[in-house]
Amino acid sequence: MSAVAMVKPPPPRHTSSSSKRTSRPPPPPPQVGTKRKDHSQISSSKATSSSRPKINTGIADLSISIKFPVTLRDVKVFQKKHQLGQGTYGSVFMGADKVNGEIVALKRINTEQEENGFPITAIREVKILKALNHKNIVKLNEIVTSKEKGQIPKNVFMVFEYLEYDLTGILETPEIRFTQDHIKSWSQQLLSGVHYMHTNKIIHRDLKASNLLINKKGELKIADWGLARSWNNDMKRLTNRVITLWYRPPELLLGAIEYGPKIDMWSVGCIIAEMFRRSGFLKGSNEPVQLDLIFKVAGHPTKDTWPNIHSQCPLWKNFQKQALENPLPRKIRDTLRDRLPHPSWMTEKAKDLIDNLMILNPDNRWSAFQALDADYFFADPIVKPAHKLNMRFQVESVHEWEARKKHELHLKNGTLPAPPSHPRLVSK
Numbered sequence: 001m002s003a004v005a006m007v008k009p010p011p012p013r014h015t016s017s018s019s020k021r022t023s024r025p026p027p028p029p030p031q032v033g034t035k036r037k038d039h040s041q042i043s044s045s046k047a048t049s050s051s052r053p054k055i056n057t058g059i060a061d062l063s064i065s066i067k068f069p070v071t072l073r074d075v076k077v078f079q080k081k082h083q084l085g086q087g088t089y090g091s092v093f094m095g096a097d098k099v100n101g102e103i104v105a106l107k108r109i110n111t112e113q114e115e116n117g118f119p120i121t122a123i124r125e126v127k128i129l130k131a132l133n134h135k136n137i138v139k140l141n142e143i144v145t146s147k148e149k150g151q152i153p154k155n156v157f158m159v160f161e162y163l164e165y166d167l168t169g170i171l172e173t174p175e176i177r178f179t180q181d182h183i184k185s186w187s188q189q190l191l192s193g194v195h196y197m198h199t200n201k202i203i204h205r206d207l208k209a210s211n212l213l214i215n216k217k218g219e220l221k222i223a224d225w226g227l228a229r230s231w232n233n234d235m236k237r238l239t240n241r242v243i244t245l246w247y248r249p250p251e252l253l254l255g256a257i258e259y260g261p262k263i264d265m266w267s268v269g270c271i272i273a274e275m276f277r278r279s280g281f282l283k284g285s286n287e288p289v290q291l292d293l294i295f296k297v298a299g300h301p302t303k304d305t306w307p308n309i310h311s312q313c314p315l316w317k318n319f320q321k322q323a324l325e326n327p328l329p330r331k332i333r334d335t336l337r338d339r340l341p342h343p344s345w346m347t348e349k350a351k352d353l354i355d356n357l358m359i360l361n362p363d364n365r366w367s368a369f370q371a372l373d374a375d376y377f378f379a380d381p382i383v384k385p386a387h388k389l390n391m392r393f394q395v396e397s398v399h400e401w402e403a404r405k406k407h408e409l410h411l412k413n414g415t416l417p418a419p420p421s422h423p424r425l426v427s428k
């Protein structure tokens with residue numbers, strides 16, 4: 001299918017800066033042309049701090065894609081259960097296969113509100129998900145339709161594997177007690193999925209906690225590919241209004257329309273910081289406030305740190321004067337120590353990782369490949385694979401939508417403080 005399926009991954013370059021890190025062998029390059037199976041085993045069970053885990057982020061042969069039946073099945077093959085989420089283009093429900101009982105997530109694509117027929121975001125999401133196959137990317141099983149009368153489908157549903165939690169649900173449910181093992185493993189799993197997609201020249205453009213699903217086996221999977229697109233170095237004019245505000249990098253807030261995979265890496269930095277804090281890191285209420293928050297924490301860019309900011313960021317001219325007259329210093333490492341439920345988990349090496357993901361200049365910001373090699377993952381307690389995580393949480397399942405509803409109920413009854421209002425990306 002699509003250009004997406006034709007992309008062959010380039011071998012990643014190992015560009016570690018620290019001399020200490022050069023003693024470690026780099027992660028092996030992705031393997032091209034392997035069969036549809038699992039391609040990123042993180043075999044760290046036997047690793048010690050001196051022998052690093054091997055990261056195999058091998059790429060599936062993208063020309064082999066899911067074969068959907070020619071006639072799409074009717075949604076009636078699933079028994080509809082409760083609602084899991086409310087998306088921009090429809091709702092997400094839990095469903096059970098009436099024959100084998102398998103639990104799935106049904107994402108309804110509402111075609112009625114769309115002027116031009118089928119929403120472009122849904123077409124992109126299906127195309128990209130069909131091409132990707134990785135243990136840290138949610139699996140699309142099939143597409144089903146509902147027809148009321150006649151042959152024109154009224155609704156179209158994407159059928160996904162079901163995961164019990166999303167990261168926002170976990171972070172906002174105080175009864176769920178997780179450890180630094182969880183943070184480290186989920187950070188590595190997130191980076192593995194991002195490395196895989198970036199190697200395949202796909203950018204996600206809406207990485208945030210509620211788009212990361214987690215199952216009972218401790219596996220983290222990247223979901224919500226409605227804003228994702230295939231990308232190459234020659235693309236000069238891309239949509240600027242992407243990525244939910246709290247996770248949006250400075251170059252986008254400064255108007256960049258020529259950008260690349262590094263936009264996702266800023267979001268990854270925000271998400272990792274959020275796991276330590278159990279709350280969003282930079283929670284701006286609008287774009288100017290968000291940019292202000294970024295400069296307060298990450299300092300102002302300078303000629304040295306971001307020499308080509310003028311050509312990349314058309315809006316920089318509006319801030320330049322302020323930056324020259326009253327330059328703000330970078331103090332991200334100190335900020336990362338604030339308001340932590342478990343300050344000891346935020347080690348120097350954890351700070352190194354987040355610090356390097358949240359570099360203002362995208363050219364200097366760490367790639368997923370560099371971040372996977374961060375000392376943080378190899379320092380004690382060494383990163384654990386998903387199956388080694390203790391997933392016996394007090395709450396069997398929770399997603400952002402239910403967590404929010406619960407908060408609202410508590411709020412109504414006067415038993416809890418107000419829930420944080422998470423921003424939505426309205427332009428999807």
Ligand SMILES: Nc1ncnc2c1ncn2[C@@H]1O[C@H](COP(=O)(O)OP(=O)(O)OP(=O)(O)O)[C@@H](O)[C@H]1O
Nearest residue numbers: 085087088089092105160161162163166210224399
């Ligand atoms: N496979 C799944 N298993 C369990 N829950 C899911 C699954 N897919 C989505 N959800 C839940 O539904 C929510 C909305 O799904 P998704 O993000 O894909 O839709 P969206 O329309 O793009 O949402 P939004 O516009 O809010 O970002 C997710 O945040 C998650 O809580």
Ligand SMILES: [Mg+2]
Nearest residue numbers: 087210211224
């Ligand atoms: Mg979403």
